Amino acid sequence: AAGKVAARGAFVLFEGADRCGKSTQAMRLVHTLEARGVEAELWRYPDRATAMGKMIDQYLRSKSEMEDGAIHLLFAANRWEKKALMERKLASGVTLVCDRYSYSGCAFTAAKGVDGLDLEWCRAPEVGLPRPDALMYLELSLEDAAKRGGFGEERYETTEMQRAVKASFEAMREDWWDVIDANREPDVIQDEVLRIALSAVEKCRAGRELKRLWQ
Ligand code: Z5A
Ligand code: MG
Numbered sequence: 001a002a003g004k005v006a007a008r009g010a011f012v013l014f015e016g017a018d019r020c021g022k023s024t025q026a027m028r029l030v031h032t033l034e035a036r037g038v039e040a041e042l043w044r045y046p047d048r049a050t051a052m053g054k055m056i057d058q059y060l061r062s063k064s065e066m067e068d069g070a071i072h073l074l075f076a077a078n079r080w081e082k083k084a085l086m087e088r089k090l091a092s093g094v095t096l097v098c099d100r101y102s103y104s105g106c107a108f109t110a111a112k113g114v115d116g117l118d119l120e121w122c123r124a125p126e127v128g129l130p131r132p133d134a135l136m137y138l139e140l141s142l143e144d145a146a147k148r149g150g151f152g153e154e155r156y157e158t159t160e161m162q163r164a165v166k167a168s169f170e171a172m173r174e175d176w177w178d179v180i181d182a183n184r185e186p187d188v189i190q191d192e193v194l195r196i197a198l199s200a201v202e203k204c205r206a207g208r209e210l211k212r213l214w215q
Contacts, residue, residue, distance in 0.1 A: 009095035010200040015103045016138035017166050019148045020182045026099040044099035052078045060154045072109040076125035102126035111164035131211040134200040138182035
């Protein structure tokens with residue numbers, strides 16, 4: 001009808017340490033939502049397709065070097081450059097299922113233990129970005145993660161780094177996160193994930209406001 005404003009989509013995020021199943025669950029969730037008539041898109045960070053994303057990709061594959069502070073800001077800028085599009089999509093009713101976001105950004109930089117680059121410093125450039133309506137933190141022990149095969153080739157894929165990353169995720173954890181036991185069959189996890197996502201979709205349809213990170 002004329003003048004009718006579309007109900008907004010939900011911003012649903014997956015976070016967690018290496019190999020906890022974020023990409024697997026995010027991909028499946030988009031299909032499950034679509035099959036139920038919920039318009040949904042898969043997003044991921046870093047978005048390696050943009051000019052900044054290409055620099056990040058080079059860095060992650062150790063094809064280039066960068067100061068820790070500089071690469072942190074580049075990861076954050078890679079989110080800021082997609083902010084307007086993200087907001088437009090959500091406003092037009094599309095649910096965004098996102099694979100990593102600012103929480104990974106802060107967890108990884110803080111995990112480096114570089115003097116001055118503590119969690120507070122890490123959060124600053126992320127403040128004001130859209131805050132997810134649901135954050136599913138997939139929890140998996142380092143031992144169980146190790147059973148899912150060896151590390152990849154990228155920069156942060158070492159045991160020491162992953163241990164520190166888990167610790168910074170724990171330090172950032174907030175009450176509203178959904179903590180999910182990721183050491184189960186993918187189908188079982190997906191059932192829980194779908195329930196959480198549908199509840200977020202419902203709340204957004206009913207007018208839930210999009211919040212901002214760390215404000
Ligand atoms: N990074 C950063 O520093 N700053 C930032 O701001 C951002 C990111 C956004 C990007 O990696 C890197 O950038 C990352 C953080 C940093 N560095 N590290 N490490 P990425 O996101 O591209 O990483 P990835 O290659 O997608 O891996 P991943 O995310 O660690 O994995 P995952 O997505 O969580 O898991 P998966 O690919 O779905 O599954 C892993 C394997 O386990 C696979 O063989 C699956 O078949 C298997 N699997 C999945 N689920 C299960 C269950 N339930 N049971 C058994 N096996 C399973
Ligand atoms: Mg992944």
